[in-house]
Each structure stands twice: as C-alpha cells, then as structure tokens.
Amino acid sequence: MNDREFDEWLQKQDFQQKPTKIFDVKVPDMTIKSARNCSKSETLVLPLSLENNATTTGTAAIVEQFGKEFGVPCEHAKEYLPFDQKSKTFDIEAARRHQDFLASLSNHKKDMMETVHQLTEAEKGFEVQSPEVDCSFSADDHQSGSSIQKEDAKFQKVFDTLVKRMWEAQQSSDLAEYSNFISGLDSQRESWANVRDHHGRTVLHKAVENGNLLLVKTLLCAGADVNVKEKCGATPLLLAVIKKNEELSAYLLENFAVFDSRFFSTIPSPHVIAKSLNLEAAKIMDQKWNESKSLDSSIWKIFQDGEISNGTTRESNTDFDSIADDAYQFNRKNKSCKTLFVGDQGTNKVLRGLKNRSEAAYGWCSEVPGDMHAKGYLYEVCKKVMKPGGFMHILCNVISRTKINDDSFGQKKFQEQNLNRIEEAVRDMGISFGMAAVLEFRDSSSFPSQEELSRCKRETGSHSLIMLTKFKEWCNSSSEDVTFKYYSQMFTLFGPLQQMYVYSIRFGHGIGREASWMLMQPLFAQSNKRNYHTEAMVHIVNFVAAWPLALRELLSNNCSISLNGKEGHNLALDEWVESCVVQPMKNYATGLFE
Numbered sequence: 001m002n003d004r005e006f007d008e009w010l011q012k013q014d015f016q017q018k019p020t021k022i023f024d025v026k027v028p029d030m031t032i033k034s035a036r037n038c039s040k041s042e043t044l045v046l047p048l049s050l051e052n053n054a055t056t057t058g059t060a061a062i063v064e065q066f067g068k069e070f071g072v073p074c075e076h077a078k079e080y081l082p083f084d085q086k087s088k089t090f091d092i093e094a095a096r097r098h099q100d101f102l103a104s105l106s107n108h109k110k111d112m113m114e115t116v117h118q119l120t121e122a123e124k125g126f127e128v129q130s131p132e133v134d135c136s137f138s139a140d141d142h143q144s145g146s147s148i149q150k151e152d153a154k155f156q157k158v159f160d161t162l163v164k165r166m167w168e169a170q171q172s173s174d175l176a177e178y179s180n181f182i183s184g185l186d187s188q189r190e191s192w193a194n195v196r197d198h199h200g201r202t203v204l205h206k207a208v209e210n211g212n213l214l215l216v217k218t219l220l221c222a223g224a225d226v227n228v229k230e231k232c233g234a235t236p237l238l239l240a241v242i243k244k245n246e247e248l249s250a251y252l253l254e255n256f257a258v259f260d261s262r263f264f265s266t267i268p269s270p271h272v273i274a275k276s277l278n279l280e281a282a283k284i285m286d287q288k289w290n291e292s293k294s295l296d297s298s299i300w301k302i303f304q305d306g307e308i309s310n311g312t313t314r315e316s317n318t319d320f321d322s323i324a325d326d327a328y329q330f331n332r333k334n335k336s337c338k339t340l341f342v343g344d345q346g347t348n349k350v351l352r353g354l355k356n357r358s359e360a361a362y363g364w365c366s367e368v369p370g371d372m373h374a375k376g377y378l379y380e381v382c383k384k385v386m387k388p389g390g391f392m393h394i395l396c397n398v399i400s401r402t403k404i405n406d407d408s409f410g411q412k413k414f415q416e417q418n419l420n421r422i423e424e425a426v427r428d429m430g431i432s433f434g435m436a437a438v439l440e441f442r443d444s445s446s447f448p449s450q451e452e453l454s455r456c457k458r459e460t461g462s463h464s465l466i467m468l469t470k471f472k473e474w475c476n477s478s479s480e481d482v483t484f485k486y487y488s489q490m491f492t493l494f495g496p497l498q499q500m501y502v503y504s505i506r507f508g509h510g511i512g513r514e515a516s517w518m519l520m521q522p523l524f525a526q527s528n529k530r531n532y533h534t535e536a537m538v539h540i541v542n543f544v545a546a547w548p549l550a551l552r553e554l555l556s557n558n559c560s561i562s563l564n565g566k567e568g569h570n571l572a573l574d575e576w577v578e579s580c581v582v583q584p585m586k587n588y589a590t591g592l593f594e
Contacts, residue, residue, distance in 0.1 A: 097357065217251070369536070374532065391469070401425050431495065441471055508559060
C-alpha cells in the first residue's frame with residue numbers, strides 16, 4: 001500500500017461508527033504484568049557528596065565513605081604483586097600502579113579536606129564536618145603530572161649519563177680509566193645514589209630491569225645499596241627474580257641481597273617468587289637460609305625503619321586505612337556477596353577501573369548499568385538501523401512527531417524530555433508497522449479461511465491460535481523479500497523488545513529485564529556502540545555466572561523502584577536518582593524553585 005492508496009483508504013473509513021467484531025481474538029495478559037512486583041520501595045538518600053564520580057579517586061572516596069556508613073571494610077592489600085597469566089610472571093608494573101593509586105588517593109583526600117575547609121569558611125551558615133583524612137603517606141608523594149615528568153626526566157638523564165661514562169671508561173685503552181671512574185662514582189655518590197623516579201626506583205633498580213650486569217657490578221663497587229627499595233617495596237634482587245635473570249640474581253645474592261619474607265611487607269619476597277617460578281636462584285636462597293637462620297638485628301632495624309643511605313627515613317607503606325574505626329570492624333559472613341552500584345556506562349567504567357587498582361579494598365562493589373540510560377541507547381540503535389528506510393520521514397511527516405529530530409535520538413536524548421518523546425516514537429512506529437503488516441496479511445492468501453476459523457473457534461474457543469500461526473507463517477514466507485524483512489524489524493524486534501523492557505521496569509519484573517539485556521547486547525555490538533556493548537556483556541556475565549544466585553535474585557526483585565506502591569508506575573533505578581535526587585538539586589542550584 002503506497003501513500004495514495006493509504007489516503008484513499010483513510011478517507012473511506014468511518015471513525016464515528018463502532019466497528020463490528022469479526023474475529024474473536026483474545027489477547028492474554030502479559031506474564032510481566034501478571035508477575036508484578038510493585039510494592040512500595042524503601043529508599044534512603046545519603047548525605048550530599050562533593051566528590052566527582054567521573055574520576056577514579058573521587059569514586060574511590062565515595063565508595064569508602066559508603067563503606068564506612070554501612071559497615072563494609074575497604075582495606076587495601078598489604079601485599080600486592082599480581083601474577084600475569086600471559087607472560088607467566090609477576091607484574092611489577094601493576095604493583096607500581098597500585099602504589100601510585102594509593103598515593104593519589106591520599107593526596108585527593110587532603111585536597112578535599114582543604115576544599116571542605118574553604119567552603120566552610122565561605123558559608124558560615126553550613127555546619128560542615130571535616131572528614132577524617134588518612135595520612136599514611138608522606139607529603140613527598142603529593143606530586144602533579146608536571147613534577148612527575150620532571151622527576152622522571154632528571155632520573156633518566158642521570159642514568160643515561162652513568163651508562164655513557166661507564167662504557168667510555170670500559171672501552172678506554174687506559175686500564176686505570178675504569179678504576180678512576182668507579183672512584184669518582186664513590187666520591188660523588190650523593191649525585192646519583194639518591195636520585196629516584198616517581199616510582200621510587202634508583203639507578204640500580206633501572207640497571208637490573210635492563211639486565212645490565214656490568215652497570216650493576218659498577219654501581220655496587222661504587223657503594224650502591226644492594227637492598228634499596230622502591231615505593232612498592234621491590235628490591236633489585238626481586239626485580240632480577242621477576243625478570244628470571246639467573247645470572248643477575250646469583251650476583252646480587254653473592255653481594256648480600258636479602259630475600260627473606262620478613263623484610264617484605266607489601267609484596268612477596270624474592271624467595272617466594274623464585275620458588276613459584278622454579279628458578280635456580282631459589283636453590284641458592286635455600287642454601288643460604290640453611291647456612292644462617294639468624295639475621296643481623298641491625299639489618300632488621302634498617303629494613304623495618306626504611307632507612308636510606310643519606311640518613312633520611314621514608315615512611316613505610318602501611319595499610320591505607322590503618323586508622324582504627326569501629327565501622328570497619330564489620331566482617332561479612334559471605335565474602336562473595338557484592339554491593340550493587342547502579343550508574344551509566346561512564347560510572348561503571350570508572351568503578352571497574354577502581355576495582356582493578358585495588359581489588360582487596362573495592363572488590364565488594366559490583367556495577368549495574370542503569371536501565372534509563374540503556375533505554376535511550378536502545379532507541380538510538382533503533383533509529384540508526386531503521387533510518388535508511390525512511391524512519392525519520394515517517395515519524396515526522398506521517399505520524400507528525402514534529403518535536404523530534406536526529407539530535408533527539410543522539411546527543412540530546414537525555415535532555416528536554418526527549419527520552420519520553422523518543423520512547424513514544426519507537427512505540428508508535430512499532431505499532432504502525434505492525435498494523436500495516438496485519439492489513440497486508442488480511443489481504444494475502446495466507447489468511448485463514450472461514451472453515452479454519454470456525455474449526456479453531458470450536459476447538460479453542462477463539463480465533464487466536466489460528467490467526468497467530470498463520471501470521472507467523474506469512475511473516476516467514478514474506479521475509480524472503482529483503483524489503484519486508486528490513487521493515488518487519490519494527491514489529492518483530494524493536495517494538496516487542498521495547499515493550500518487554502519498559503514493562504519489566506514499570507512492573508519490577510527482573511527476569512524480563514534480564515531477557516531484555518540479553519537481546520540488546522548483540523544490537524549494541526552490531527551498531528558499534530562499544531561502550532554499551534561492553535556494559536551489556538559485563539552485566540550478562542555477572543548475573544548469569546559471576547554473581548551468587550542470591551545476589552541475582554536480589555537485583556531481580558529490586559530492579560526498579562515504586563514510590564507509592566501503584567502498579568505499573570515503577571521507576572528505573574537510575575531514573576529514580578535522576579528525577580528524585582539530581583534534578584531537584586539542579587533546580588535548587590539554578591533557582592528554579594526556592
């Protein structure tokens with residue numbers, strides 16, 4: 001039916017006359033509606049946070065504050081050196097990133113304390129309680145990006161200069177040149193021994209990581225500390241073991257490098273790592289351990305106090321939340337039980353990054369994608385798929401949705417009531433295409449005969465079964481036409497999916513919501529929506545396999561919020577936050593109401 005034929009048909013219709021019922025079709029109540037969960041929800045709005053949840057440190061501070069208020073421990077790992085399954089070795093870079101994260105988090109808390117103090121001074125009417133600040137890291141750790149670059153550049157320059165001068169002395173025809181070079185290094189030790197990069201590495205650490213045995217020997221001859229530690233707690237021997245450099249490990253052990261676990265509080269000891277990697281160095285360590293089981297008390301004191309050759313003392317990397325707090329004494333009986341955090345894909349991405357940085361402290365968190373935002377992206381995918389077939393033309397010129405444009409499905413879908421508009425648009429487009437298909441089906445040869453209708457009526461009491469069966473057969477046979485198959489997606493895919501998803505939220509039906517996410521995941525992937533494709537995949541893996549069954553059931557029974565207990569009026573979790581918390585705050589801040 002083209003546009004002219006449709007206009008002619010429309011003019012002949014008498015909409016004042018009540019249509020005569022020709023077919024007896026009974027539409028059963030949806031399973032989602034029959035299994036409703038619309039009892040009034042219990043909600044608690046926590047105090048306003050000044051943190052920025054778009055940043056890792058801001059999210060970490062929010063999670064830790066949440067943990068304190070609800071008695072969930074956020075204890076960072078005392079020993080952190082993950083094993084990389086791909087390279088089959090320990091990941092020292094991950095340990096360094098972990099240490100950097102703890103330092104940045106400490107700095108962030110200090111900055112936020114200063115911010116709260118400034119706000120308190122500026123607005124005396126507010127009674128702001130200064131938050132507790134963990135000062136387990138020294139002020140030296142408070143570094144900006146530019147200072148880190150300068151520190152690393154200085155360190156690299158010193159290291160390159162040492163390497164260059166060493167090779168020049170080594171290759172000189174004068175045999176005394178190399179001895180003079182070592183004597184010069186010894187006399188000028190302060191100019192290179194105390195130079196570190198932002199990870200706390202010395203030139204000896206760098207030489208070991210580069211596998212430069214000659215430079216290691218040179219530095220030790222010049223008086224370098226063989227047991228010096230970087231910030232994450234790694235010594236040159238530990239790096240040599242991780243690099244599986246047997247020659248360097250043996251040489252460092254000969255020069256009294258320590259390997260006992262009692263000297264390593266933040267990462268596994270070289271002895272433990274060497275055994276797990278089946279290195280020959282482990283046998284050397286076993287032999288040395290058997291030869292002398294008593295350790296010099298002075299060496300023990302040096303390592304316990306973190307003493308460095310220039311006489312200064314570095315603070316030990318104690319546990320980040322070492323300050324005693326009664327709220328942190330709570331122990332979960334089931335460690336696998338997660339606390340669910342609902343947010344958009346950006347928030348969830350930051351939360352996953354936070355867990356990767358400190359699984360021990362934030363592993364109790366698990367992200368849940370917000371359904372309000374997911375609906376918006378589903379409608380955007382629908383428009384993207386159907387636009388080549390005139391989706392926007394039909395929507396704006398035939399259905400007369402004049403307030404909707406391309407931006408309503410794109411950048412502005414969460415602004416200016418656009419989400420409600422495009423939700424109604426997708427619904428109406430699905431119904432319109434479905435009605436057009438029914439009209440074509442009625443005029444086709446696949447439509448059931450009067451005899452078939454009568455038989456079905458006698459056997460089942462209605463025409464529903466025969467009509468549905470024949471309509472499916474007609475759709476399958478018509479799908480051989482590429483054009484029909486393309487347009488039929490509106491009433492076979494997007495329309496039903498939208499209805500199931502929306503009703504699952506409104507009636508609090510968790511299983512229907514899970515099914516919707518499983519159907520949306522390939523749509524996001526095919527439409528190159530990488531962020532929500534990832535979000536959907538992570539969420540599906542979580543509720544299907546990763547989460548305990550009880551946690552899945554918890555979300556299923558609380559997948560939406562009912563403000564008044566009225567059936568069919570539930571809000572998505574992120575929609576409730578947006579409409580009941582965020583939007584009122586924005587209105588207040590902009591002076592829309594007093």
